[in-house]
Amino acid sequence: MLELKQKELKEINGGLSIWAIMGLIGGITFFIGVIDGFVRPLKCN
Numbered sequence: 001m002l003e004l005k006q007k008e009l010k011e012i013n014g015g016l017s018i019w020a021i022m023g024l025i026g027g028i029t030f031f032i033g034v035i036d037g038f039v040r041p042l043k044c045n
Helices: 006-010 018-039
Strands: none
16 A cells, blocks of 8 residues: 655645535525425515
C-alpha cells in the first residue's frame, strides 16, 4: 500500500463543499414545502 506524505494529503480534493451542503438543505426545505402545500392547502388572503 502506498503511503502519502503530509503535503500530498493536503492536496487531495473531494467530499462535500459548503455549496453542496447549502443546496442539499435548500432542496430538502423545498421538498417539505411542496408536501406541506399538498397536505395542508391554505387560501391566499
